[in-house]
Amino acid sequence: MTSQGSLGEFGRIERFFRPLARGFAGALSLTDDAALIAVSPGQELAVTTDAVVAGVHFLASDAPGDIARKALRVNLSDLSAKGARPLAYTLTLALPREVSDRWVEGFAAGLAADQDCFGIALAGGDSVSTDGPVWVSITAFGLVDAGRMIKRSGAIPGDRIWVTGTIGDAALGLAMIETRLSGSSADKEFLAGRYRLPEPRVGLAAAIARHAHAAIDVSDGLAADFGHLCMASAVQGIIEAEKVPLSPPARRALQTDEKIWGTLLSGGDDYEILFAADAEAGPFLRQSALETGIKLTEIGIVTPGAGESAILRADGKPVLLARAGWTHS
């Protein structure tokens, strides 16, 4: 370990990271070689790991607090898709030697804000120096009732397909940040914000745990992840393109150029949840959406057979196929 900035590695842990572990006794105040997780009888642990890297998942110039929050949120999104209640996370942080204590302070402040918001705490971590870009690797733990983690498999013909939030915003936001796409400054701000800071749907995890037959975190794009879910469940499915929820800025971009459909449905980085549930669960799901304030939209249906799933326009023309987990446009 190389000492970094004025505080050094130990100083940074003590000042910035130890306070993040206060909410989790098993973290042992980050003073030991391992954290301790107790799981009550009747419960199991859902474990997910996702890393973000400067230049790939965020821009090196992004605010450190936003980078931290994105790293945590992409993991919270996975937990929510599995119907798991957030419990704790471990953090590995690689920083170039020139990164200042102030940057680290901002990073930790971002984590603190999201910990409060989503009810999760730091359990342990490691920090390393690097000559390369900043990267952040998080492993997150959530609790599920034993045997009740919602998998990608489990969807059955007749199930309705639902998705949270709106789709395609992050991909458009990144295109605008990289000036590959134009738009009003208000639209750009909204869409870029959706790329920089996804909204994990933690509030819907309980409803998903109760009602979903199968679920997936939409990170590779709606079409690809819809394909992943159908493949894992050995079913086909049809999503109706007109029902896919779009934000007003995304709708405006689509009105300008119909080819934007491809970006919306395959762009990725949505961190929304796609799930399949019995048709009879509809009223309960709508109620959960009302109670949590999280938008929830029924967009399609699961059909028998395996192979090619499709996102169709009203005229029956396929917009995108999602075949065996691979996206074809």
Added chain:
Amino acid sequence: MTSQGSLGEFGRIERFFRPLARGFAGALSLTDDAALIAVSPGQELAVTTDAVVAGVHFLASDAPGDIARKALRVNLSDLSAKGARPLAYTLTLALPREVSDRWVEGFAAGLAADQDCFGIALAGGDSVSTDGPVWVSITAFGLVDAGRMIKRSGAIPGDRIWVTGTIGDAALGLAMIETRLSGSSADKEFLAGRYRLPEPRVGLAAAIARHAHAAIDVSDGLAADFGHLCMASAVQGIIEAEKVPLSPPARRALQTDEKIWGTLLSGGDDYEILFAADAEAGPFLRQSALETGIKLTEIGIVTPGAGESAILRADGKPVLLARAGWTHS
């Protein structure tokens, strides 16, 4: 995610990493967003995370299998120090785009060999492309009987201090690799090997769980980690320098230059286990050492009071002090 090499990310997961998950049903064959860990009543989960980075913890030119094994072993070392039985691990791998499928194959083969050797399996992971050096972040899970994880705290006056294996080899090995130190080619091969591939003391985890009052993985150097243990336990301690176990090559280096003491005791990367146990546990510990073939040496004693702990020569002259977790030479 960027496609890498000829197989691409999905192809690499399927070909090289999915077989590593066969031994752990909760990995769901790496096809879902999260892994599932069930913990039996009366047990708890010890969780540790450690990353290794090219140019810091290994050399970019090292064999990919050795890099993989070192990354896994530094985590297994932490679990063993806590008295935990290895269960599963998650892996985050960042690779430069030019890394070949063959390199990844060698990396996975290294993991496979150590999984068999130490009884652990892959539970999940993430891979990212990077413009920087290779890094590997592992979070490892082990099982402990509830309330029985061995912490850094818990040592009491009168406890004997024990250490596994030999101390200082890795630091000398790195010095020889970097040509800061000379030695016979046989000694260099041995010591460099100890740097490249630490030996996690998994076989002693059960004895540590049963007998240790406090334990720590020696990664920052014997002096510093001895200080960490004493500080966490609010005790002092004395290690007798002459009792610290040295390999024959390390002993030869010390005969050539007595200043080598500093490197041996503060160099780090030992991944041995330092622990404190009741004097009466001695015979049982010696028996465990015999049964497992893992060298175990009594090197000192825990004393009352808090503050400065010391590594002393036979003449009572301090070789190194380990004060409040910080090393002073």
